[in-house]
Amino acid sequence: MIWLIWRRYRLLLGLAAVVLVGLGVWMLWAGHAFDAAVVSSACHDGSSECPIYNGTLSLSVQADVINFLLLFVPCLSGMVFGAPLVAGELERFTNRLVWTQGISRTKWLVVKWCTVGVSLVVGVALLTLIVQWWTGHATERIDTNWIGIGLNGGVLRPLTFPITGFAFSAYTLFAFALGTALGAVLRKTSWAVAGTVVVYTAVSVLVVLFVRPSLAPQFFVDENPVPAAANAPSTASPFDATATPFTAGVIHEIGGSWDLGSGYRYAPGAHVSGPSANVAGQRCQALNTTPYLACLSDHHLQQGEFYLTVNHYWEVQWKESALLVLTAGALLGLTVWSVRRWTA
Amino acid sequence: MTDVAAVETIDLGRRYHTKWGLRDCSLSVPEGSITGLVGPNGAGKSTLLRLAAGLSRPTKGTVSIFGQIVRPNSTEHLRRLGYFDQLRPLYPGLRVDETLRLGEKLNQQWDNGAALELLNELEVPLTERVSRLSLGQQALVALSLCIGKRPDLLLLDEPVASLDPLARRQLLETLLATVAERGTTVFLSSHIISELEPVCDHLIILSSSAVRISGSTEELLADHRILVGPRGTPLRGVEVISVRDAERQSTLLVRGRPPDLDPAWRILQPDLDEVVLAYLSDRIAGDRSETSDSPASTRRSPS
Numbered sequence: 001m002i003w004l005i006w007r008r009y010r011l012l013l014g015l016a017a018v019v020l021v022g023l024g025v026w027m028l029w030a031g032h033a034f035d036a037a038v039v040s041s042a043c044h045d046g047s048s049e050c051p052i053y054n055g056t057l058s059l060s061v062q063a064d065v066i067n068f069l070l071l072f073v074p075c076l077s078g079m080v081f082g083a084p085l086v087a088g089e090l091e092r093f094t095n096r097l098v099w100t101q102g103i104s105r106t107k108w109l110v111v112k113w114c115t116v117g118v119s120l121v122v123g124v125a126l127l128t129l130i131v132q133w134w135t136g137h138a139t140e141r142i143d144t145n146w147i148g149i150g151l152n153g154g155v156l157r158p159l160t161f162p163i164t165g166f167a168f169s170a171y172t173l174f175a176f177a178l179g180t181a182l183g184a185v186l187r188k189t190s191w192a193v194a195g196t197v198v199v200y201t202a203v204s205v206l207v208v209l210f211v212r213p214s215l216a217p218q219f220f221v222d223e224n225p226v227p228a229a230a231n232a233p234s235t236a237s238p239f240d241a242t243a244t245p246f247t248a249g250v251i252h253e254i255g256g257s258w259d260l261g262s263g264y265r266y267a268p269g270a271h272v273s274g275p276s277a278n279v280a281g282q283r284c285q286a287l288n289t290t291p292y293l294a295c296l297s298d299h300h301l302q303q304g305e306f307y308l309t310v311n312h313y314w315e316v317q318w319k320e321s322a323l324l325v326l327t328a329g330a331l332l333g334l335t336v337w338s339v340r341r342w343t344a
Numbered sequence: 345m346t347d348v349a350a351v352e353t354i355d356l357g358r359r360y361h362t363k364w365g366l367r368d369c370s371l372s373v374p375e376g377s378i379t380g381l382v383g384p385n386g387a388g389k390s391t392l393l394r395l396a397a398g399l400s401r402p403t404k405g406t407v408s409i410f411g412q413i414v415r416p417n418s419t420e421h422l423r424r425l426g427y428f429d430q431l432r433p434l435y436p437g438l439r440v441d442e443t444l445r446l447g448e449k450l451n452q453q454w455d456n457g458a459a460l461e462l463l464n465e466l467e468v469p470l471t472e473r474v475s476r477l478s479l480g481q482q483a484l485v486a487l488s489l490c491i492g493k494r495p496d497l498l499l500l501d502e503p504v505a506s507l508d509p510l511a512r513r514q515l516l517e518t519l520l521a522t523v524a525e526r527g528t529t530v531f532l533s534s535h536i537i538s539e540l541e542p543v544c545d546h547l548i549i550l551s552s553s554a555v556r557i558s559g560s561t562e563e564l565l566a567d568h569r570i571l572v573g574p575r576g577t578p579l580r581g582v583e584v585i586s587v588r589d590a591e592r593q594s595t596l597l598v599r600g601r602p603p604d605l606d607p608a609w610r611i612l613q614p615d616l617d618e619v620v621l622a623y624l625s626d627r628i629a630g631d632r633s634e635t636s637d638s639p640a641s642t643r644r645s646p647s
Binding site for chain 2: 001003004007008092093094095096097098099100101102103104105106340343
């Protein structure tokens with residue numbers, strides 16, 4: 001069985017390996033070019049001669065392109081390997097050939113799924129080793145903001161997170177399982193390919209919006225801090241306009257973190273029943289009678305910026321990866337069910 | 345021959361959405377026989393064979409192989425049967441010898457010698473890709489994949505369709521020589537009776553998703569007669585299968601031995617082709633049933 005799968009997939013898997021190796025080599029080359037650029041004085045001077053921004057294909061553009069290509073790896077795996085895994089056989093009727101030999105449909109499917117799936121995950125995991133090195137180079141230079149869309153601002157950024165750590169392999173496995181399940185249910189490779197793109201994109205967006213932010217405790221920066229002096233009786237306004245929330249300690253903490261946007265929360269320790277913090281905060285904003293900040297303080301509300309900080313990176317990585325792998329397992333179950341039910 | 349039939353179906357039915365592909369089908373294929381399944385396109389032959397191979401699931405009734413009910417997803421029946429699909433699906437990118445290796449890897453028992461013998465004898469190039477073979481050669485590769493399993497039952501769906509006469513003869517002769525050695529039961533379908541006549545000892549006629557008649561070819565020949573006589577003459581005691589009227593006389597194909605007949609009738613022995621055609625064209629007989637007294641001319645219960 002495994003022999004047959006290797007025999008039939010050797011060309012495609014070989015091609016995929018060439019693509020992954022090509023990407024890896026490109027990253028290694030570009031990463032070293034970054035290193036060389038950092039020591040060049042032109043970059044320190046902020047001169048237009050800095051090789052990161054200049055040249056026929058500047059390094060910053062290359063970084064964007066690499067990041068962009070990496071983002072497509074999981075979805076492509078689902079389209080190229082997942083969608084036709086079952087649907088391709090149904091379309092060519094070769095299922096009638098293999099299902100009338102001596103092995104059960106379930107065994108056929110599970111062995112095929114695992115062989116191709118594991119090959120993909122191993123390939124992507126090896127590539128991840130290079131990606132980690134590559135993004136490490138990028139995140140070290142967050143402040144300078146040298147590098148383009150995906151890599152600037154750290155590994156928790158929505159466009160960077162899924163191509164690093166365990167998540168890269170987990171997303172690949174998920175997309176593969178998704179393509180296979182859609183192929184088995186829809187029975188048409190072309191529909192399964194389209195479905196994979198749509199569902200995979202939708203899931204990625206939903207995870208960013210609703211799942212990932214809650215996978216680890218968020219870091220909150222109160223934008224209206226009460227100066228320490230306000231505790232003592234003073235004639236000064238309790239809300240000192242000159243007080244900045246972004247102290248050196250805070251800046252250090254949120255370095256490389258993912259900015260989740262601003263919002264309201266109830267002050268820690270305040271026992272409040274009633275509307276959610278965001279609803280209450282918006283009511284304060286709408287009021288014209290009471291000063292806004294006093295209203296916040298009356299309701300134990302704080303307004304500020306939420307962050308997912310880098311020290312929670314691995315926690316979020318393994319939690320999200322575990323969710324994806326579990327979903328892939330459920331999709332395999334759906335595929336098995338569909339194949340067992342299939343009838344000519 | 346034992347009591348257990350190689351293939352037995354009881355009230356077997358398979359519905360596709362609203363249309364029945366096969367309905368109320370009860371038949372049995374005796375072990376050791378070479379049974380032909382004849383019927384026009386769309387009669388349900390492929391449906392029946394796919395149900396027997398466990399590829400399809402019955403909507404109604406059961407199908408058993410050597411006394412065991414076939415269930416999709418079970419491998420028990422798979423070991424004993426070789427299934428040749430009408431579409432002859434093969435992996436086009438695989439070479440012929442790799443296709444045999446597929447058979448070897450996917451089956452518990454595999455006789456590579458038997459498969460190779462068949463291919464060598466008919467000079468199918470083993471190192472050629474399947475996609476580059478002629479249709480006839482592809483059919484032989486598909487057949488060798490069935491033979492290599494050393495099955496007790498071969499289910500062949502339109503094995504010789506779209507083959508040229510030479511390839512057709514080669515395939516059938518090779519098939520017969522191979523199965524004769526082992527006493528393999530063969531259940532093969534065709535919509536052209538002349539293809540099956542030389543090889544089959546049993547025949548099942550399927551039309552409009554139901555079994556018309558089944559039996560050994562000898563019985564079928566012995567049981568049927570052609571009567572030619574004056575048009576409109578009443579006829580009793582026989583079952584009229586089909587009627588063809590000319591201006592003055594009618595030609596009837598009847599089942600059963602005609603009793604004392606008006607001397608105006610001439611009795612002829614039909615050949616198998618004529619018997620089959622009579623069953624397949626019995627809708628015409630139904631329209632003209634008033635010419636005979638036999639109400640059974642349009643309906644046949646499966647025998």
